[in-house]
Amino acid sequence: MRRILNNLVDNALRYTPAGGKIQIINAQHNGQQWLTVRDTGAGMHKHEVDALKQLSMTTLTFEANQSLPQLGVGLAIVRQLLGLLKCRIEIDSQPGVGSEFKIELVTQG
Known part of the structure; x- marks a missing residue:
């Protein structure tokens, strides 16, 4: 989870201009625990969001990186790790407004 959070925050820092806002929120909603990284970046x-949902380390290619430069290895790693942890992610993003990556945390039992 630390690597996932680091990658999401790194992207938020990279694409949020000076004076922008980055939030990290840990909250419970409908009995589920969610970790959210929200920014007011690009x-x-x-x-691009649809492409990100399909992105994995095995599908990340030079051509995909050229056509969608902001979807780099960091987000591919996030997708891969979330799959291994069996965690769900919701992505909401609008150009010029910002992005929100919301991860449903799964407790191991």
Whole structure:
């Protein structure tokens, strides 16, 4: 989880201009624990969010990185680690407004 959080915060710092806002929120909603990284950065278009949802270390290629430069290895690592942890992620992003990455934390029992 530390690597996931580091990668998301690193991206938020990279794409949020000076004077922007980055929030890290740990909250419970409908009995589920969620960790959210929200920023007021560059944001992404819908097709970029859709591409990110399909991104993994095995599908990350030079061509994909060229067409979607902000979707780099860091987010591919996040997707891969979340899959291993069986955690769900919700992504909301709008160009010029910012992005929100909301991770449902799963307790091991």
